[in-house]
Amino acid sequence: QKEVEQDPGPLSVPEGAIVSLNCTYSNSAFQYFMWYRQYSRKGPELLMYTYSSGNKEDGRFTAQVDKSSKYISLFIRDSQPSDSATYLCAMSPYNNNDMRFGAGTRLTVKP
Amino acid sequence: DTGVSQNPRHKITKRGQNVTFRCDPISEHNRLYWYRQTLGQGPEFLTYFQNEAQLEKSRLLSDRFSAERPKGSFSTLEIQRTEQGDSAMYLCASSLGGAARGTEAFFGQGTRLTVV
Numbered sequence: 001q002k003e004v005e006q007d008p009g010p011l012s013v014p015e016g017a018i019v020s021l022n023c024t025y026s027n028s029a030f031q032y033f034m035w036y037r038q039y040s041r042k043g044p045e046l047l048m049y050t051y052s053s054g055n056k057e058d059g060r061f062t063a064q065v066d067k068s069s070k071y072i073s074l075f076i077r078d079s080q081p082s083d084s085a086t087y088l089c090a091m092s093p094y095n096n097n098d099m100r101f102g103a104g105t106r107l108t109v110k111p
Numbered sequence: 112d113t114g115v116s117q118n119p120r121h122k123i124t125k126r127g128q129n130v131t132f133r134c135d136p137i138s139e140h141n142r143l144y145w146y147r148q149t150l151g152q153g154p155e156f157l158t159y160f161q162n163e164a165q166l167e168k169s170r171l172l173s174d175r176f177s178a179e180r181p182k183g184s185f186s187t188l189e190i191q192r193t194e195q196g197d198s199a200m201y202l203c204a205s206s207l208g209g210a211a212r213g214t215e216a217f218f219g220q221g222t223r224l225t226v227v
Contacts, residue, residue, distance in 0.1 A: 034216075041223070042221075043117075043221045044154065045218070098169075099144075099216065101153030103152050
């Protein structure tokens with residue numbers, strides 16, 4: 001079993017839809033949770049960064065962490081075609097920079 | 112541009128040759144990481160530096176791989192005697208870390224290596 005599990009999709013939604021992306025993990029030592037967006041042939045771009053459990057909102061993006069269930073989510077409201085990319089979850093233990101990534105979910109938002 | 116810079120962007124090499132990649136982190140960042148990403152997978156951690164000290168190395172980093180950060184600024188990743196399985200995107204990231212800080216790392220555009 002991988003430490004971080006993420007459904008690779010692909011996921012296709014119409015413009016304006018609410019998108020839900022999820023990851024599960026097995027290592028209870030993870031304290032820091034990140035979501036990255038990666039366009040084709042580009043490096044990952046940091047979207048959201050959360051410490052421990054709870055919610056964090058930034059514009060159209062909301063990140064949720066449920067440590068009791070070892071489950072994290074990213075919600076995208078009013079999705080746009082420019083949101084079409086691969087979304088990677090990542091996490092790391094306290095004071096440890098060995099980030100573990102999910103495989104990424106490929107999202108397409110259709111106009 | 113004040114982001115993480117990687118060179119070259121693309122490298123094609125013959126099997127058995129040595130290759131070296133360079134990463135220039137964000138200037139005030141003291142932590143620098145190398146990751147490898149293959150098609151359809153998330154990045155895999157290779158190694159990380161705090162200033163010039165290499166603090167962690169993954170088991171993925173075989174003896175053919177070596178990384179340096181001699182003055183705590185830019186870093187190089189060298190692969191000796193390349194194999195076809197080394198073909199991947201090599202990503203560098205940097206962050207500003209301290210004893211109580213976690214990971215908020217910013218990635219470069221990567222170096223895409225093709226071994227033929």
